[in-house]
Amino acid sequence: MSIASFCSSLSGGPYGFKDGRGTRDMVHVPYTVRQTAKPPAQACRLIRWNKYRCAAVSKPLDFEIEFDLEPFLLKHKGGDIERLGRFGDKTGYIKASPDASTGVKSKDAVTKDGVKMRLYLPKVDESPPKKLPVVVYFHGGAFIVEDSASPPYHNYLNKLAEKANVLIVSVNYRLAPEFPLPAAYDDCMAALNWVNSHSNKEGPDDWINKHGDLEHLFLSGDSAGGNITHNVAIRADAPENIEGIALVHPYFFGKVPVETELQDPTNLLLHRKLWSFIAPNSTGLDDPCVNPFTPGAPSLEKLKCKRAVVFVAGEDFHAERAKKYSEKLKKEFKKGGVVTQLCNHDGVGHVYHLSADAAEKIESEAAWKMMTELLKFYKDNKVDPESSVVESLEATTREAIKNMKKTGREMSDRMMEQLVAFYNGKPVPYSSEVN
Known part of the structure; x- marks a missing residue:
């Protein structure tokens, strides 16, 4: 016809x-x-x-x-x-329920202002109740799609909770364009305040009351969620008890393109249109919310956290700005004893660790390394500046490309180990110390 x-x-x-x-x-x-x-x-x-x-x-x-x-x-x-x-x-979106493969339990919650969240609790001793670091997680999706129930994030956060042994609160912030920025920032701030309302163990959620260690509170997110992590942690009304922030392939942009952006003119044009679509009331592409390098942007000294790690994917459109963010941290984030670390993964693209078929791709090996870095970050309460530079990520990635022996699950576990290292203050392997 x-x-x-x-x-x-x-x-x-x-x-x-x-x-x-x-x-x-x-x-x-x-x-x-x-x-x-x-x-x-x-x-x-x-x-x-x-x-x-x-x-x-x-x-x-x-x-x-x-x-x-x-x-x-x-x-x-x-x-x-x-x-x-x-x-x-929302075909295929996953309901909160116990996960058979990890033993992690999940449930949905909502603040009094209507911000929805999904909580993930790993297997944990109940008598006496074991305390766990709390990770407030902001999903990616260009501020316009995804939530905690979408398969990539629900599955990833189940594994992260298991391997890192952390209690995760994943925030379902309002999405643009129906709710343009700063709606997402406000929702994520409200969720963080909701988590902190459990500091006296009399908050509305029993999991956080019993198992949440709010002296070890972390903010983390990928892509748009990395941008949100920065913007929440730098707010004047952000709480003072944030232990660390982990930005995975953060979404930053600007009016004047950087070299890697010029190499992809189609993507460059799309991103120029995208910001006005999701933040029509902003000051434009050099608004400090999307361009923390613009003149007049708040100094990163204002970040309400003690430690930071930035993950960069070498083939990511946003890679150069993520590296610049690490350099800016080195210059401005001068709190005593703080180590800011950069994890640079060559040969992989944006949010590769969420790939459904990572087992057959180069991304799987790098994702495994990223998990290792994050796991070590979560596990310790101290950072050892002397040993934070373990080995060259580039060399290990080249070796990974040659061998490709690990399964997708093993790769994901390794990436989680990296996050846990950061969340717990351990030296982050395959990373560079930037201050």
């Missing part, structure tokens, strides 16, 4: 185009559309076909697309937001 006959059979009228031939006669479908065979791409746009699964559409939208972020969402000029695939219907 042709595009024209496909659309005409639905509406009895002509259809329009997005290629400059006009939209005056575009079809508006006033009723629910269901199909089992995918129509041509242009027809998909005209009838709001969800190309990722058979979908029903209950109300008409403006068919002129203002911002195309496939496969995540579309923004139509009429203001409607169309979330696609699992980001729209």
Whole structure:
């Protein structure tokens, strides 16, 4: 069936185009559309076909697309937001429940202001109750998609809780564009305050009351979550009891592109549009929230934490700015005895550790190393500056590329070990000391 006959059979009228031939006669479908065979791409746009699964559409939208972020969402000029695939219907999202493979229990909670969270508790002694470091985790997704129940994050945080032996509070902050920034920052701050309300062991959650060690409180996040980690920790109203922050492939940007961004003009153009989409009320691409290097941005001395680690993926579009952030930490984060560490993983891309098929990729070996660094960070209460530089990550990564002997699960475990090292003050292997 042709595009024209496909659309005409639905509406009895002509259809329009997005290629400059006009939209005056575009079809508006006033009723629910269901199909089992995918129509041509242009027809998909005209009838709001969800190309990722058979979908029903209950109300008409403006068919002129203002911002195309496939496969995540579309923004139509009429203001409607169309979330696609699992980001729209949340297909495959996981309910909170005990995890058979790790023994980690999870449950959902909500603050009095309505901020939703998911808690992860590993196997732990109940008598007497064992105290665990608390990690407040901010997921990634460009501020527009994902939450704790999405499979990549739920599975990852189950493993992280098990290997690191930490209690995790994963925050489901409000997403743009329906709730533009600073909504996410405010929600994450509210969640952090909710966690700290358990300091007297009389808070609303029994897991944190019994097992949470709020003297060892960490903030951590990847991509947009790394950006949130920075912006929450540097707020004037941030609590003083944050032990450390871990930024994994943090989302930073700026008006003047850096060298690695110039090498990817398509991605550069997308990111220039993206910030105004998620933060239309900001001051632009040099807003300190997205560009901590801009003149007038707060000094990193204002970070309310004692230690910091930054993870960089060598092939990441954001890699150069993440390294610059580490250098800025070296210059400005001058609190006594603090060691800021940089974990640079060559040959891998953005949030590689969340890859579903990492077992067959180079990313799996680097992800395993990243887990090791994080595990060691979580485990100790002290940092030993003398031994923080263990060995060259680049050399081990090259060896990993040659051998590729480890399974995806082993690689993930190693990456978790790295995080735990940071969370517990141990020397972080495969890292560089930057101050």
